[in-house]
Amino acid sequence: MNLEDIGPIEHILKAFLAEALPDGGIDASKSLWQEPGTGSGAGSDLFPGRIDPRHLRFAVEAFYRASRSTGKNEYHTAADAHVRFMADSIREDHPTWAMGNALEMIGLFHWYNANYNPQGAALTEAAKRIVGYARKRKVTVTTADGVSFEHFPCGYTLGEAKDAGWTNDLSMFGSGLMWAYHLTNDESILQEAASFANYFVQPWKARDSGPQGYWQCGTWREGVGSWVIGPAHYSGFESTGAYADKASWVFSSVTCIDYLLRLYHYRPGPAYLDRCLQAARWAFDQCQFEDGSVGMCGRDDKWLGFTGDAITQVAMLKPLLKRKPEELQPLLDGAAKAWRYLNGRLPEARIADHGVEWIHRTTSIDPLVNVAMLWASAAVGWLNGRELFGR
Secondary structure (H helix, E strand, C coil), X not given: CCCCCXXXXXXXXXXXXXXXXXXXXXXXXXXCCCCCCCCCCCCCCCCCCCCCCCCHHHHHHHHHHHHHHHCCHHXXXXXXXXXXXXXXXXXXXXXXXXXXXXXXXXXXXHHHCCCCCCCHHHHHHHHHHXXXXXHCCCEEEECXXXXXXXXXXXXXXXXXXXXXXXXXXXXXXXXXXXXXXXXXXXXXXXXXHHHHCHHHHCECCCCCCCCCCCCCCCCEEXXXXXXXXXXXXXXXXXXXXXXXXXXXXXXXXXXXXXXXHHHHXXXXXXXXXXXXXXXXXXXXXXXXXXXXXXXXCCCCCEEHHHHHHHHHHHHHHHHHXXXXXXXXXXXXXHHHHHHHHHHHHHHHCCHHHCCEECCCCCECCCCHHHHHHHHHHHHHHHHHHHHHHCC
């Protein structure tokens, strides 16, 4: 394979380029995914242009990496513009996932611009501002088991709870904190990230949200090996009819792994690596079909995006498992199957088919912005698979 060739994912990236505005953000009239839906901010006043940017964090990573592979500056230029758009758009009342995505994107900007781009200093200041916004909603939580930690709520409620508590939302903010620490060397940010990690390390228990309205438990599913979608007994949120406290999904496993492994680099607590290992195994043991494809919450429907996420999880874990071949090899075997499926299907995959092969139809394309996020995850996963297996 020509390592500079990104042919299998170029049609995905072109679709993201087609919707991108010159100064960053999305032209909703040109987007394939900006339609209001369950849990979607599209069509609201959440962001300029009434768009939902939840896929941009993953599209930006794909853009930067594609530019590095191909030398095509249009990808890098679009990524830089999206980063500035997010950094400038974040308000104090935005949901926590948006703050986390903005911090992650600012981190990616610095990483792929080698820390010397003239915009870097302004973006670092924006990161400090965004962390300040999040700190205003920070609370201290004490679990029913007596473990206290600093918690960053989602920024919106769910029923009687003051915090929806979604693990995908909040783990992306955790990763954002780690990028912010990397940029600023502010030890207080690292301390907060380490404390907040208890939400993902401590076990989930069937309890109410407590007298203060915040969950008195963690989100780890003991006996299953991944994280609950959320701590509430709630269904009908988006993309699946499952109850959030009874199911796990790869949307969360990949972002929780990203967060905890970034934290592990600075604070090598064994629980972080253990949770990530178990969750990566869960994705293959419970969600992977025989042909290598991966479902959302199990072997439900075959999604290119979750197949890419499963590969990405292994790519993140591999550097930490070089001296543990007995742990690494089964993950590499699962990722190799996923890579064969992804590499075989992506070149012919039509954007209009949403990147899914329906098996049980227990997952959903509502909201379409989630579909956009999965297309971006498929692109990132393909790039990671090429690094793992394509050379």
